[in-house]
Amino acid sequence: MTKNCLLCGVGGQGTVLASKLIAFAAMEKGEQVRTSETIGMSQRGGCVVSHVRTGDNIQSPMLPKGSADVIIAFEPAEAVRNISYLKNDGVVIVNKKAVKPVTASLSGSDYDGREMLDYLKSVVKNLTVIDGDEICEKCGSPKVLNIALLAAAAKSGELGITVEELKSAIKKRIPQKFHDMNLKAVEIVTG
Amino acid sequence: MSVKFLMGNEAIALGAVHAGVNVVSGYPGTPSTEILETVAKNNDGSIYVEWSVNEKAALEVGAGAAYSGARSLVTMKQVGLNVASDPLMSLAYVGVKGGMVIVSADDPGPISSQTEQDTRHFARFSKLPVFDPSSPEEAYQMIQDAFEYSEKYSTPVLFRPTTRVCHGCASVEVADSYEKHIPEGFVKDTMRWVIFPRTSYLNHCKIEKRNPEMGDELSSYRFNFISGDKSASKGVVSHGISWAYTMEALGGNQCCKLMKISTPHPFPEKLALEFLQGLDEVVCIEELDPVIERELTYLCGKHNLNVKIHGKLDGYVQPAGENTVESVKNVLSGFLGIEAAENGAPKAPELPVRPPVLCAGCPHRASFYAVKQAAKGRKAVFCGDIGCYTLGNAQPLDMVDTCLCMGADVTIAQGIRRVEPDTLCFSFIGDSTFFASGITGVVNAVYNQTDITLIVLDNSTTAMTGHQPHPGTGVTMMGEVCQKVSIEKILKAIGLTSVETVDALDLKAGINAVKSAMDKKGVKAVIMKSPCIAVTKPAEQFKIDSEKCVNCKKCIRELGCPAIVLEDGKVKIEKSLCYGCGVCAQVCPCGAISR
Structure with missing residues (x-):
């Protein structure tokens, strides 16, 4: 069965590593994998999207609109921007904290993501809001945000990857010195 | 065989390695960059790999290697092929001995490029074969085929993936071992390796004879094929990533005849004629230009076939931008009467605009700011160039004020100065771009005595494409430490009026250097030097003393640093983003920002 996952955020938040971990975990199970990444100019603080498709007989590396089993959003507005990819009853995992674009600061706009979260609550039945800042603080590193969000997606049961499979992927694919903090993030989210 | 998770570019690289490639050269450019990097990472020492100074140099290095019987791979993005077009056009006539594949990655959208040009046209123009893969798996196999065809026909071969193939990843089956290719060495043969009008005429005749023959051979090439319902009266043709979108859009519902074209030049006419047989209508799903559509329209005329060909030329398919599964579904729903996708989500709140910006701590921000302050109140034009620093255009x-192509900052400024002698003309150029195509422009200005001020933004790397080394960095892709080529020494040797190097993060020094240079006659340069933040460790962060801050927002209004944000109307430095460059502290009129 094909599982479609879309990861979205702002350049520099760590979406690419997260998509690689899902792909790796699926390949460990002998599944076919296709992904597509944003690389280039947009990585400089622009919107980035990773498409991850696992299962069999997948043609396009980009998932069609209305087909995502899970959207993992590193930022509230980016979840809203990509919501048309979500299938009916799909899962959305979203980080609570807004990343303010320079344009917002310049125009004096007070964008803080709250309006985006309210919108998501109104249209997504299966929504999990993650307080990434709090988890990062507890784990002692801002770099565990992607793992925290992945763990929540695995916990939802819709990612096609279990929490145990995620832990195994972390141990195999991430340098050992970062294992503890990342596994701690998984525990906080799924424990 | 084993299965590896590979990006399209990695698959191309491994395919080339497994084809026994001996020499790999290229110039970085999104979406092609990772190809050469992957060869370097998988090099057992037997392959020579270099980042060349630009695409023209890369292509000529590759050609020399192929003259010597080596298999060579040259990598670049589509606009790089413009730079390399001089040797390319002539090389098409001269030909090669060892297999030579030139990868030119196209960028529909465009996502990270100046143009939406189509390398398939370059193939027609230069009369060279071109391969167009649809996926990383295909790219891995096809690049090996490309080397075979190149050697068989003694011609360079173009290979053009697009962004979604280059940056898509897939589980790819790859060989565990491969045969090495041993080059014969250069054999002198004036008639062969020296291009002359007479030999060019003869070679032109040969090429015109060869290409139709090759087109016939490619009609049975494994990645050109007919599928779907072969008795249908409607046909769909596609290529590259759009083929994957077409398959996705059709799903199991293959109620039409299908044809995939992976070698648009020389066009596989025999296969196409077989496809057109019995059809009433065809739609061509292409990205960038209607190359296949024109070939089919031509074939219908030539063979008097009554088949209506739809595509970009009759407005059936969008003329520009990239295709998606949805856009293809929309075209096919009209053509085949299948259901189109609908989206019924309630209207979303207004989304924040998020254009790419210079990173927090980027030394270019300080450099631009210093020049802006120095030229304040003066009539000035700022000519920019290709790289991260193009982002200096943002508010x-x-x-x-201008950006055209690599190196054009230096020469566009000269043209403007000739028309507006009362305007201060500034040229901004990065270190890698300076080496790639800036030097000739500076010589031009000195020779023709044009008054411009050159600002070299030297961050000691090729930043935009992911931090590749270049002649000024002192390392090569073979891992050797080499002598750094000094931009300052080059400029002095060219004979500039003045050359000064300053720390880009020292605003006062920058402003003073620009002020003292800009009104002098002739060509003056200020080199603003500070390493890219992505390759250095962050310094201690800055914070705002709320006692001293009067919330004037000068730091936000004048710098536009992503790390300075408004929170509940108050200025704040975002801890997760600050790199400690300290430029905001130099701008703050109240001394409220410190470590």
Whole structure:
């Protein structure tokens, strides 16, 4: 069965590593994998999207609109921007904290993501809001945000990857010195 | 065989390695960059790999290697092929001995490029074969085929993936071992390796004879094929990533005849004629230009076939931008009467605009700011160039008035100065771009005595494409430490009026250097040097003393640093983003920002 996952955020938040971990975990199970990444100019603080498709007989590396089993959003507005990819009853995992674009600061706009979260609550039945800042603080590193969000997606049961499979992927694919903090993030989210 | 998770570019690289490639050269450019990097990472020492100074140099290095019987791979993005077009056009006539594949990655959208040009046209123009893969798996196999065809026909071969193939990843089956290719060495043969009008005429005749023959051979090439319902009266043709979108859009519902074209030049006419047989209508799903559509329209005329060909030329398919599964579904729903996708989500709140910006701590921000302050109140034009620093155009810096192509900052400024002698003309160029195509422009200005001020933004790397080394960095892709080529020494040797190097993060020094240079006659340069933040460790962060801050927002209004944000109307430095460059502290009129 094909599982479609879309990861979205702002350049520099760590979406690419997260998509690689899902792909790796699926390949460990002998599944076919296709992904597509944003690389280039947009990585400089622009919107980035990773498409991850696992299962069999997948043609396009980009998932069609209305087909995502899970959207993992590193930022509230980016979840809203990509919501048309979500299938009916799909899962959305979203980080609570807004990343303010320079344009917002310049125009004096007070964008803080709250309006985006309210919108998501109104249209997504299966929504999990993650307080990434709090988890990062507890784990002692801002770099565990992607793992925290992945763990929540695995916990939802819709990612096609279990929490145990995620832990195994972390141990195999991430340098050992970062294992503890990342596994701690998984525990906080799924424990 | 084993299965590996590979990006399209990695698959191309491994395919080339497994084809026994001996020499790999290229110039970085999104979406092609990772190809050469992957060869370097998988090099057992037997392959020579270099980042060349530009695409023309890369292509000529590859050609020399192929003259010597080596298999060579040259990598670049589509606009790089413009730079390499001089040797390319002639090389098409001269030919090669060892297999030579030139990868030119196209960028529909465009996502990270100046143009939406189509390398398939370049193939027709240069009369060279071109391969167009649809996926990383295909790319891995096809690049090996490309080397075979190149050697068989003694011609360079173009290979053109697009962004979604280059940056898509897939589980790819790859060989565990491969045969090495041993080059014969250069054999002198004036008639062969020296291009002359007479030999060019003869070679032109040969090429015109060869290409139709090759087109016939490619009609049975494994990645050109007919599928779907072969008795249908409607046909769909596609290529590259659009083929994957077409398959996705059709799903199991293959109620039409299908044809995939992976070698648009020389066009596989025999296969296409077989496809057109019995059809009433065809739609061509292409990205970039209607190359296949024109070939089919031509074939219908030539063979008097009554088949209606739809595509970009009759407005059936969007003329520009990239295709998606949805856009293809929309075209096919009209053509085949299948259901189109609908989206019924309630209207979303207004989304924040998020254009790419210079990173927090980027030394270019300080450089632009210093020049802006120095030229304040003066009539000035700021000519920019290709790289991260193109982003200096954004508000509030607004310091890029022109941007055309690599190196053009230096020469566009000269043209403007000739028409507006009362205007201060500034050229902004990065270190890698300076080496790639800036030097000739500077010589031009000195020779023709044009008054411009050159600002070299030297961050000691090729930043935009992911931090590749270049002649000024002192390392090569073979891992050797080499002598750094000094931009300052080059400029002095060319004979500039003045050359000064300053720390880009020292605003006062930058402003003073620009002020003292800009009104002098002739060509003056200020080199603003500070390493890219992505390759250095962050310094201690800065914070705002709320006692001293009067919330004037000068730091936000004048710098536009992503790390300075408004929180509940108050200025704040975002801890997760600050790199400690300290430029905001130099701008703050109240001394409220410190470590």
